[in-house]
Amino acid sequence: MKSLIAILEERISEAMRKAIGLADCPAMVMVSKNPAFGDYQANGVMAAAKQAKTNPRKLAEQVVETLEIEDLCEKPEVAGPGFINLRLKPAFLGNRLLGMFADDRRLGIDPAPRPQTVVVDYSGPNIAKEMHVGHLRSTIIGDTIARLLEFEGHTVIRQNHIGDWGTQFGKVILALWHICMAENLHKNEKSYYDIDLIKDFPDNQNLTAYFDQIIKRHQEDWLADSKDIKGDGELYFHPFLKEFSQRSETLWPALLKAYQYVNLLDESFKGMNRTIETRVKDGNNQFIYNTIPYESLTRHITVMLQHGGKDNKQERKAWEEVKKLTLDECNKIYKKLSIQLTDEHVRGESFYADKLAGVVEALKARGLAVESEGAMCVFPEGFVNKEGTPLPFIIQKSDGAYLYATTDLAALRYRIQDLKADRIIYVTDARQSLHFKMLFAVARAAGWADERIVLEHVTFGTMLGEDGRPFKTREGGTVKLKDLLEEAVEKARTVVEEKNAELGAEQKERIAAAVGIGAVKYADYSNNRDSDYIFSFAKMLAMDGNTAPYMQYACARIRSIERKAAGKGVDIERDLAGIEQLALGDPAEVDLAKKLIQYDQAIEAAAEQHRPNHLTSYLYDLAQAFSRFYNACPVLQAEADRRPTRLLLCDLTARVIGHGLGDLLGIESPPQM
């Protein structure tokens, strides 16, 4: 069905054209906020009258005169300075409902007339790190944006821009190597890579001595892991990597620990002047052995990884295994959260690694990239720093390395040229807004994104704890997403136990998962994403108010009516099968019906501005309208001539809420709770 707003817009706009003679007369139709003003209102007359220099009220009356709309509405009324108020005819309202009812898949909502190809970039976890609360908002907001646009009929390409290539990779590989050595050569040293041991060291002198031991051990292990030539890793590291994937479950926590250990060593060794021997290829392709500062070892390994080739196979293999391991962990969380991201959507930094030189070259060739203080920079127009001098967008560091700016440019180019994006949406927190502004400016200047391509940075605020400060553990650490979700489910479990103890264990578990996870997501979605928001289990799990459990309950209650029908001698299928017109009589029925046909508007508002709170607030209004109806109008006990209408209202309400929660927000609504 064509959107009702669009129909009204067309009719009134046409009448305005006739009345006023202007070519472009937007009627500006919207749902009335106040029922006293009818169901829909047109606000366009005032602006048009201004333009045509006539009296707005008179013009409105003229428009109403010529307006042909009797098939939809009662006689329109002119109110205030020139509003046109419209009240739907019950017969038309009934037909709209029947149209929704008949369409299982789309509830009578037409897809967008001009579908676009939209890339949505969201989530973006980092390799060898656990997802934490900082990833939550990007992941779930991005996911619903993708779902909304897809439902509207656009071709959505999800992109998970994971951090899998930066300088941290040397650290990750080294971490793996430490795990390997701990297993093979230091089985009896319990705390080989225990960071707490370092953190808690009482005095500096002993700490230095301890670090010297670490280096000594490191050097000896490296030499020990040699078969054909020094440092080839053939004895231990290669076999370790070979069997790595079979052991992923146990290796994940070890990797996280070892990674932190390497990080801490890197930090700690700065300025200590310690060195370690390592190998590199010389000009004749022969290995030579050099000592390098210990703290630059991880960078050295990163370089080997990035060189690739035969000699650096162990680095490559280690990287692949860690990447796989991390993605497996992310996928578990995505699954738990009903996030529609899988490995096929992964296009991480490594994917663009071989395109970075080309990006810099192209920008140089266009004269956009210039050298400044040793680094290669673009100075997009309109950006100045604190001194008022042009602000650089650095695309290559003075040591030749590329940065995320370079990667983002390569990604943007790929998305437009290869993925054929008409529109790219980046979902990251607000702190990166300057970066994206500059990124877009450079892409425009380079001609990679012409003015038809829409580039959007969708931002969101910070998640705060109940104390109003950034969300942290009691000890001040970052909260792991896994733990947060587990706690939510745990809390939901006790609620389910309290309310419905007689359900089966397995069913209770499913409900707890749906309610707990749903609560976390819904709480985020129902807030305006620009504001910081206070994360509170108590609030999000509350049974009243605009929360997931309330919405899920509303759904369950309707399905409960359907379950009870047979017992009361009501055959729902038969009642609904022959329905040709509705008997909307009670005000509560009419209000609910009017709310139901506004579903398309809620989706449009949420999709257009990427604001899921428009959808949640609609769903909540709908649930409230249903509650009023439910209170006022018996369904199963209703007289035979009114019952089919009421059953249909029940069914449609359940379907709309189920669709909004399930298909668009990715929140399950269990049939019973």
Place this chain on the structure above:
RNA sequence: GUCCCCGUAGCGCAAUGGAUAGCGCGUUGGCCUCCGGAGCCAAAGGUUAGAGGUUCGAGUCCUCUCGGGGACGCCA
């Protein structure tokens, strides 16, 4: 210093430039022999941080001030 976001009822939050600024919690009062009371109805509670401006119309747009958060050359 420049730029970005936020400031709305006691608290937590809404509000595509539209009419009388909404919702929840909390507070006060009312409703039920009834399909799941995890409900419904109502009341009280506001100078939308402040001052100007644009507009037929401003919580929303512009300028300034105050308060909170964030970003600003080789991290992502």
